[in-house]
Amino acid sequence: MDDDRRICLAADIEQYSRFDTPGQRTAQAQLARMLRAAAERSGLDHGTWSVQPQGDMEFAVLPTGTSEQVVLGEYVTYLAAELGGYNATRRPTERMRLRLAVDSGVAAIAALGFSGPAPIAVARYLNAPEVKRALAAAGSASLAVVISDRLYQDVVRLRFHGHDPEQYRRIHVEQKGFAAYGWVRLPGVDPQDAGQPWRDTPEGGARPPARAAEGERPSFVQQDVHGTAVQGVIHGSVVHGVVPGGTGR
Numbered sequence: 001m002d003d004d005r006r007i008c009l010a011a012d013i014e015q016y017s018r019f020d021t022p023g024q025r026t027a028q029a030q031l032a033r034m035l036r037a038a039a040e041r042s043g044l045d046h047g048t049w050s051v052q053p054q055g056d057m058e059f060a061v062l063p064t065g066t067s068e069q070v071v072l073g074e075y076v077t078y079l080a081a082e083l084g085g086y087n088a089t090r091r092p093t094e095r096m097r098l099r100l101a102v103d104s105g106v107a108a109i110a111a112l113g114f115s116g117p118a119p120i121a122v123a124r125y126l127n128a129p130e131v132k133r134a135l136a137a138a139g140s141a142s143l144a145v146v147i148s149d150r151l152y153q154d155v156v157r158l159r160f161h162g163h164d165p166e167q168y169r170r171i172h173v174e175q176k177g178f179a180a181y182g183w184v185r186l187p188g189v190d191p192q193d194a195g196q197p198w199r200d201t202p203e204g205g206a207r208p209p210a211r212a213a214e215g216e217r218p219s220f221v222q223q224d225v226h227g228t229a230v231q232g233v234i235h236g237s238v239v240h241g242v243v244p245g246g247t248g249r
């Protein structure tokens with residue numbers, strides 16, 4: 001089962017529907033470019049990721065052994081830099097803001113790609129109202145990063161790789177049968193300046209279940225960038241990745 005553990009992440013464009021059709025095309029292209037560039041600048045091979053584009057969102061399952069410290073550190077730093085550089089050359093109406101969710105857990109290969117709780121958790125963190133409020137409340141922020149409690153406890157809290165736990169604020173995410181703690185960071189924004197746009201859970205409070213309940217029914221369009229496309233609604237778990245036997249890039 002240890003071999004099935006993967007880092008899963010998803011990036012979503014905030015208020016994507018405000019762009020017109022040409023603007024949406026540009027936003028999609030720039031999102032894909034920035035995610036690849038941030039990976040390459042961090043020393044990660046984006047070509048080995050199992051990637052699922054969703055228009056205004058990209059979901060990815062990273063290879064076994066990918067460093068959690070690098071993803072939460074260099075990758076986030078370079079993604080914020082790529083986003084900042086892009087926005088600096090754009091009019092206010094053309095600028096992009098992103099939400100990025102990261103978790104690490106079981107994402108096992110299945111008939112149509114991947115199954116397991118980690119992809120579900122990433123989807124719930126990404127769309128949590130608390131994360132959207134945090135980004136909306138910090139007008140100077142272009143990126144909101146939310147990570148699972150497990151990643152925070154294992155990597156950030158212990159200050160591995162120079163991570164600063166004081167840059168994160170704890171939230172409680174509960175929606176569609178999923179309940180868990182998460183931790184939000186706004187790169188480039190002092191947490192003291194961000195105020196308290198989301199509700200924290202007091203220390204010692206009831207700890208929620210870490211994963212989605214049985215019967216959760218997320219649905220994603222399955223897309224394999226290595227050459228085989230599959231579409232469908234998957235009941236019981238979110239699945240994604242390369243279809244066994246699919247052709248290479």
